[in-house]
Amino acid sequence: MKLYCMPGTCSLAVRIALNEIGTSFALEPVDxxxxxxxxxxxxxxIEKPTTTFxxxxxxxKARP
Amino acid sequence: MIELYTxxxxxxxxxxxxxxxxxxxxxxxxxxxxxxxxxGSDFIARFPNAKIPAIVxxxxxxxxxxxxxxxxxxxxRAGRFxxxxxxxxxxxxxxxxxxxxxxxxxLGQAAHFLHYQPGKSDYAAERYGNEARRLYAxxxxxxxxxxxxxxxYSIADMAIWPWATRFDQQGVDLAVFPNVRRWFxxxxxxxxxxxxFAVPDATAEPPALAA
Numbered sequence: 001m002k003l004y005c006m007p008g009t010c011s012l013a014v015r016i017a018l019n020e021i022g023t024s025f026a027l028e029p030v031d032x033x034x035x036x037x038x039x040x041x042x043x044x045x046i047e048k049p050t051t052t053f054x055x056x057x058x059x060x061k062a063r064p
Numbered sequence: 065m066i067e068l069y070t071x072x073x074x075x076x077x078x079x080x081x082x083x084x085x086x087x088x089x090x091x092x093x094x095x096x097x098x099x100x101x102x103x104g105s106d107f108i109a110r111f112p113n114a115k116i117p118a119i120v121x122x123x124x125x126x127x128x129x130x131x132x133x134x135x136x137x138x139x140x141r142a143g144r145f146x147x148x149x150x151x152x153x154x155x156x157x158x159x160x161x162x163x164x165x166x167x168x169x170x171l172g173q174a175a176h177f178l179h180y181q182p183g184k185s186d187y188a189a190e191r192y193g194n195e196a197r198r199l200y201a202x203x204x205x206x207x208x209x210x211x212x213x214x215x216x217y218s219i220a221d222m223a224i225w226p227w228a229t230r231f232d233q234q235g236v237d238l239a240v241f242p243n244v245r246r247w248f249x250x251x252x253x254x255x256x257x258x259x260x261f262a263v264p265d266a267t268a269e270p271p272a273l274a275a
Contacts, residue, residue: 001023002025002026002027002028003015003025003028004037005028006030006031066119067090067121068080068117068263069107069116069118069119070116071097071264072263072268074229074230075115076263077226077229078135078222079117079131079134079138080261081225081256081260081261082134082138082260084257085145085256085257085260087142097116102114102116111127117129117131117134119137124141130164131164131223132164132223135222136219138219145217145219145222155215157220158220159214159218162202163220163224163227166199167203168227170192170199171199171227171230173188174193174233174235179232179235193235197236197240200236203243204243205243207244208243211247211250212247213247217251225248225251225252226261231271232271245273249273258270
């Protein structure tokens with residue numbers, strides 16, 4: 001599971017929920033101005049419309 | 065029996081359409097929001113946000129406001145229009161939340177500044193008009209891939225469609241969004257939708273689209 005996040009946005013709620021559940025997940029920060037992820041990928045190419053967070057797990061991979 | 069507190073608005077019609085689609089027994093209590101009836105003490109005592117729609121289920125004792133929560137409640141009660149598990153369920157809830165957070169609040173602001181209070185704020189009219197068109201473009205994209213927003217007809221369509229009936233007030237031309245237009249007419253043709261649209265105003269009909 002990977003959470004695309006940005007400090008101070010709604011993604012905090014999802015991050016808190018994942019921490020409370022105790023599940024393991026990777027965080028990938030997104031720059032709000034450049035729309036680039038921490039690894040340099042274009043966030044807009046990952047998910048349209050642009051959102052402050054996207055959770056990708058198995059069901060999303062199965063659903064184009 | 066479901067006691068339904070409603071008025072002739074997009075959020076109100078979501079619920080009457082769902083009740084008709086799911087064939088649940090209900091009784092309508094019109095709340096004239098133009099006359100401020102939602103601010104009456106009896107209504108606020110039960111529904112503190114003072115907004116329609118709201119329901120009371122006399123069989124279960126459940127009392128609810130917020131149209132998205134009501135739609136999920138009905139779908140689970142009737143066992144229809146929301147898959148019980150799996151990726152199909154999350155797709156429906158994703159699009160329901162998209163409507164509750166965007167395709168409703170933003171379209172309401174667009175209609176306010178473009179239709180009801182034109183000329184009051186050019187900045188607000190441009191901001192919400194642009195956001196309205198962006199949201200319709202997102203909807204058009206998913207409807208290019210799917211017949212309905214989450215695959216099969218669901219409570220997500222029932223939530224989104226009543227807001228799309230006000231496209232004219234929102235400054236949106238459906239000719240620009242051919243997939244939305246096709247979906248709009250498919251849903252407008254459903255008898256349950258036509259019955260639900262006419263609650264509580266029995267003379268109301270969905271807008272006919274130009275040929």
